[in-house]
Amino acid sequence: MEHWRQQHPESELLPIILPLVMYHGPDGAWSAPRRMEELFELPGEGEQRERWRALVPRFEYLLDDLTAERAEALLARPGPPLARLAWLVLCYGRTEELARKLPEWTALFAQVQAAPEGSEHLVVVIRYLLWVGDKATRRAAGQVLHSVMDAQQVEELMRSYAEQLIERGVRQGLKQGLEQGREQGLEQGRLRGRAEAVLRILAARGVQVGNEEQQHILACTDLATLDRWFDRALNATGLRDVLDDPAS
Template sequence: MSGPHDLFARYTFGHPERAAAELRAVLPAHIVSEVDWASLRREPVSVVDPELRETESDLLFTARLRTGQPLLLYVLLEHQSSVDSWMALRMLRYVVRQVERWRQEHPRSTRLPVIIPLVMYHGADGVWTAPRRVEDLFELPDGEEARAQWRALVPRFEYLLDDLTAEREVALRARSGPPLARLAWLVLRYGRTGELARKLPEWVALFAQVYADTGGAEHLVVVIRYLLWVGKDAAVHAAAKRVLNSVLDEQRAEELMGSWAEEMIERGVQKGLVRGRQEGRAEGLQQGLSEAILRILTARGVSVEEGARQRILTCTDMATLDRWFDRALNATTLSDVLDERAQ
């Protein structure tokens, strides 16, 4: 199942115009000038290994150079916390898969298209430190001259890297592109840091630009939902709600937040029902209902301290969970839900 990082990144950069903004920001200037960006198209194919689907996703685009030659641009969206030291080998494997697919689809072609691989990283544990070249993964004999001779015999391959965690905010703001792409770079950069709640109010103007753009209402919903998914504390949710109220009128903001809460309720309950059926016991439904209660409270801006959170998550009495669930729908404080005197 796709996670929030995967969904947000693919929604944002799966669109050719926004993908072009990302690629233009990273590719060397001479390559940018040679690409016919109007020809950029997304291909409906993925080569990411299934076991890695929760930590990354990929996008493949085709384009043409101004000379007419075909070009493939392979983008891996990396969002796992720890840096993968074997990324160069994985990227080489993914590119080879693309080459094999190309040969199957173009059996008469005597040449391969250029494939440019790019990793966009926004992990939570600091900057990217893994080697970007496959040749750096081989253990070569000591000595500068010997290493140079041996290096010429091993596979050579290098991927481009857009390490958002290493970029300063001013640099990301200076990038050109559609409003959603510019906001997404910032959100991905700070989404899992302790700075997010403080940063959000500074981006109100950019949020407004996203809303004013074509399809802006949908874009805004996607961004806010992602922020509510990744925000780990009440401060982030409160800041997101303030930003929303600054961009939209109060009624529209409440409608958006309300629709998100309803969706989280449905996801939580359905997840619990499915788990309960699969496991053949009630724990799945109980956990799903507990998670739905917490999601509703978060969406309504109700702060839940850790003790109360654990009380809700560990509750096994369905009657109590049902009661808390009903109260959460209209709660303004935590006591509205957990206080047994609450009506």
């Protein structure tokens, strides 16, 4: 509203702005008050109480509680494929049903992919799935991707996602580098970002990585080795396709 007033100083009235809360929390349905007046303890009873109610701020927001919807209802909503896929992923993102549901949405993934900038949009969806999902979810997401895209497209999508991980790692390293020295922090950020990218790509491709192997990858301090593992991970079907010596 402040921005609108700055752009329209001659106007004496404000435009209508509809507030909307989209909820997808893991702890059940939304239970908070939807009217600001319900947050006040009003004195008196009956008519006296209603007089007080008229004097407190009055404000109500719209609520889209995704936890109260099923997949069929979300699929039937109007809107572009990306919006419907986002609703579904948010609704089931932190549930045990997600891995089982993902293959049912393959056609929707294909519609998103076919739209302009579809690959960029899928990167966002896959990034969310990889962060909130378990191993079963990551395997299912990888299978869905290979169903709607050819191998080269999947490789490009995962490379784009991996580059984002690497960039984030570099930023984290730079932040730490304020105390340890900029160059040292930058190098640590590159190494950590590249190692995390290798693990994320393997997870998306459904490759099992044990705790020992995971620590082995994260502890690697040779960027050339990490680059080699990164390139191999893009097409790997097993851990032996990536590491020079998995047993080590």
